[in-house]
Amino acid sequence: MSTALSGRPIAGPVEPPTGTAKKVRRWGWVIYLVLIFFALIYLYPFLIQIGTSFKTDADATANPLNPIPQVWTVEAYRSLRSADFPLWFMNSVIVTLFVTVGRVFFDSLAGYALARLHFAGRTAMAALFIGIMAVPAVVLLIPKYLVLVQLGIYNTYLGMIIPLVADAAGVFIMRQFFINIPLEVEESARLDGASAFRTFWSVVLPMARPAVITLTILSFQGSWNELAHFIVSRSDPNLNTLTSGVATLVSGSLGSGNQFPLKMAAALLMTIPVAIVFFIFQRYFVRGASGGAVKG
Amino acid sequence: MSVIGSGGVEQTVADTEHETQPPAKPAKNRGAKNRDGLAGWLFMAPAFIIVVVFVLVPVVSALWVSVSDWSGKGSPVSANFVGLDNYQALLTKPGLAQRDLGTALRNNIYYVILVVPLQTVLALVLAIVLNRRRLKGKGFFRSAFYFPSVTSSVAISIVFLFLFNASGVVNAILAWFGINGPNWFADPRGVGHIILGAFGMDTDNPPSWLTDHDFLGLTWWQWWSGPSVAMCAIIALAIWTTAGTFMLLFLAALQDIPEDVEEAAQMDGTTAWQRFKAVTLPGLKPTLFLVITLGLIGTWQVFDQIYVMSKGGPAKTTVTPAYLSYQTSFLGGKWGQGAAIAFILFAIIVVFSMIQRYVMRDRKTLAKRRRIATWESKK
Numbered sequence: 125m126s127t128a129l130s131g132r133p134i135a136g137p138v139e140p141p142t143g144t145a146k147k148v149r150r151w152g153w154v155i156y157l158v159l160i161f162f163a164l165i166y167l168y169p170f171l172i173q174i175g176t177s178f179k180t181d182a183d184a185t186a187n188p189l190n191p192i193p194q195v196w197t198v199e200a201y202r203s204l205r206s207a208d209f210p211l212w213f214m215n216s217v218i219v220t221l222f223v224t225v226g227r228v229f230f231d232s233l234a235g236y237a238l239a240r241l242h243f244a245g246r247t248a249m250a251a252l253f254i255g256i257m258a259v260p261a262v263v264l265l266i267p268k269y270l271v272l273v274q275l276g277i278y279n280t281y282l283g284m285i286i287p288l289v290a291d292a293a294g295v296f297i298m299r300q301f302f303i304n305i306p307l308e309v310e311e312s313a314r315l316d317g318a319s320a321f322r323t324f325w326s327v328v329l330p331m332a333r334p335a336v337i338t339l340t341i342l343s344f345q346g347s348w349n350e351l352a353h354f355i356v357s358r359s360d361p362n363l364n365t366l367t368s369g370v371a372t373l374v375s376g377s378l379g380s381g382n383q384f385p386l387k388m389a390a391a392l393l394m395t396i397p398v399a400i401v402f403f404i405f406q407r408y409f410v411r412g413a414s415g416g417a418v419k420g
Numbered sequence: 421m422s423v424i425g426s427g428g429v430e431q432t433v434a435d436t437e438h439e440t441q442p443p444a445k446p447a448k449n450r451g452a453k454n455r456d457g458l459a460g461w462l463f464m465a466p467a468f469i470i471v472v473v474f475v476l477v478p479v480v481s482a483l484w485v486s487v488s489d490w491s492g493k494g495s496p497v498s499a500n501f502v503g504l505d506n507y508q509a510l511l512t513k514p515g516l517a518q519r520d521l522g523t524a525l526r527n528n529i530y531y532v533i534l535v536v537p538l539q540t541v542l543a544l545v546l547a548i549v550l551n552r553r554r555l556k557g558k559g560f561f562r563s564a565f566y567f568p569s570v571t572s573s574v575a576i577s578i579v580f581l582f583l584f585n586a587s588g589v590v591n592a593i594l595a596w597f598g599i600n601g602p603n604w605f606a607d608p609r610g611v612g613h614i615i616l617g618a619f620g621m622d623t624d625n626p627p628s629w630l631t632d633h634d635f636l637g638l639t640w641w642q643w644w645s646g647p648s649v650a651m652c653a654i655i656a657l658a659i660w661t662t663a664g665t666f667m668l669l670f671l672a673a674l675q676d677i678p679e680d681v682e683e684a685a686q687m688d689g690t691t692a693w694q695r696f697k698a699v700t701l702p703g704l705k706p707t708l709f710l711v712i713t714l715g716l717i718g719t720w721q722v723f724d725q726i727y728v729m730s731k732g733g734p735a736k737t738t739v740t741p742a743y744l745s746y747q748t749s750f751l752g753g754k755w756g757q758g759a760a761i762a763f764i765l766f767a768i769i770v771v772f773s774m775i776q777r778y779v780m781r782d783r784k785t786l787a788k789r790r791r792i793a794t795w796e797s798k799k
Contacts (some may be wrong), residue, residue, distance in 0.1 A: 127731065129441040135584050139444050139510070142457075149566075155549050155552060155555070158545070158549055159549055159550075159561050162546060162561075162565065163560075163561055163564050163565075164662070165499075165660070166564045166565055166567070166568065167564055169458075169579050169580075169583060169589075170486065170567075170579075172582070172589060173582075174580075177607070184582075186582075186587075187586060187589050188582070188585075188589045188592050189589055189592045189593070192576050230466040230467045230470070233463040233464070233467065233469060234463060234464050234466070234467035236463060237460045237461075237463035237464045238464075241456045241457075241459055241463060242456045242457070242458035242460065243456060243457040243460025243461055243464075244457060244461070244656075245504075246460065249464060249468070252468075252471070253471065254687055255465075256475050256476070258773065259475055259479065260717065260720075260721050260743070260765070260766065260769050261721065262721045262723050262742040262765065263479075263482075263762045263763070263765060263766045263769075264474075264475065264478055264482075264740045264756050265723075265745065265746055265758070265762070266485070266745065266746075266750075266755065266762055267477075267479055267481055267482035267485075267553065267762075268474060268478050268760050269476030269541075269750075270478060270481050270482065270485065270496060271473065271474060271477055271478045271481065274495070274629070284471065286472075286474075287470065289466075289470060290466060290467035290470040290471060292471060295467055304572075320457070320460075320463070321458035321459065321462075321463075324463070335472070338501075345570055348572070349572040349573065349574075350722045351572075351573060351574055351727065351728075352723055352724065355727070355746075355750075356746075356750070366572075366574075367572055367574045370446070370574050370578065371574050371727065371728045372577070374577075374578060374580075374581065374729075376729055384582050384585075384693075386577070386579070387581070387582070388576050388582060390578070391572075391574070391575035391576075391578040391579055393577045394572055394574070394575050395571050395572060398570055398571055398572065400570070402563075402567065402570050403563075406563060409566070409567075409570060410668055411744070420608075
């Protein structure tokens, strides 16, 4: 698909062909060459992944570069189905669902409070959340395990879900959005005697749709792809999510082992849900990337 | 060219944190304010509790564990206080723990030195190329470059295990050029040593001035190793995956650079490189700093890829402090030491964040001074 682009003439400037214009046109070719080169580097691994998942083990090792299988087979997918893969998928769905719903709701509530409600200690609260954002996730691996064990929810769905249902970055994304909504809208609702929650739920939240969608997508993607938390919050194989489960498929073999079609199929299947969401809601991902950066 | 001297887009992270002050409320609204107070706390409660229980309390308890001899059994509260023993074992006392930390730090330093500049440059190049106004398939290319950043690190790691395996894609491509590719993930040789070897140095018997001195349990010769061949594959993965996110940040910043400045510069007959240096780069500076900082913070935390791809091997050449902390506590049962490693890592990341703060502040006043200078010169 990318090669089709290279054949097309470059839409150069319509100015008379002065020296600069010529230069621009010549540069145009270079630009497309660079783009196509990188597009290949970025897309070819995925093509190989898809192709290899339909190969036999021997074919995968003998022809790594050719994404088209010599003999098509769904053996890899069949063995995944008879393995624990469906269970991992289920666990990922359960955890992701609860985490996403919880995170969107709790982050919005807190974000709204920080943006609009005047309560004692608001500044301290905002400072606390900013401080929390600075704590790197990997530093929390051991301590989170300690707390989960102390609370008696290690190796349970609760322990896998609850620590993820609110996050400081999400709170700030929502707060930033609520701050920019004109005050008048909610003030009239408040004057009509609506409670803070009522105002939030039926007036403000519907207006915050773009922010809510962004946060939903970020939470979905974040919890679906989360690995470290599921390593430290459980050891029961029945609670493996896709990430922690598929990681066990690989371990020990150090990359020189085989069964590549199986591994590629597993990796492909766990990528598909995120890929679908990505292609439908792309612009929200883009907004999330810049919004997440603002938190710095 | 005079336009170019002006400060460019001076927008920093801190600037976006502006607070809208609540308007002064009339006295009769006090009832509403009290109601607000209760509601405010109720609204905050869930997020607050979770953050306190799963971030604040854990950090404090881990701090305690790092100065205790907790073995992983029973409550950490009942463990014995051992002072700074764990930190000393890691930092000052010669032994396995110190050598492991030294190795992890060395591995991570090479990882950072290679990943941060390369991913930043790649992201910048992709963004500049994509920012051209008349470009066909812009959306397609942008999605292609960004897609890996949103997919699971586990899935991507598995794909790269295949690409870089002994009879994999990368070695097949290297074979086109007559190069016999290494068995990437089983090759602990350091690139720094390989390079010296290529220059004719006897790497089996390095000179004594390099082997006689050591730091954190590693000789100078071992510090010089460079990333191992296995680590190089992980470095390639990191650059490939992360560049897309930073490309988006650069793209957003490029769109903030006013087009007329660029056009005016073009009229002046400047070359593309001159325009890039004088117009684009100054406008990108805040984003550049942001990207480098985020890169530094992120690369010091690398864990997922190591966990999936190498488990620290071969010969510990891909162990990073984050992985070492996990390994020492969860697999080795030395919880105190593991927690201490986590705090050493925390300190490293905090130092980098503070350097960034300092540089940003300095740069801001510089820019202001420069702006004033331009203003003065125009008068």
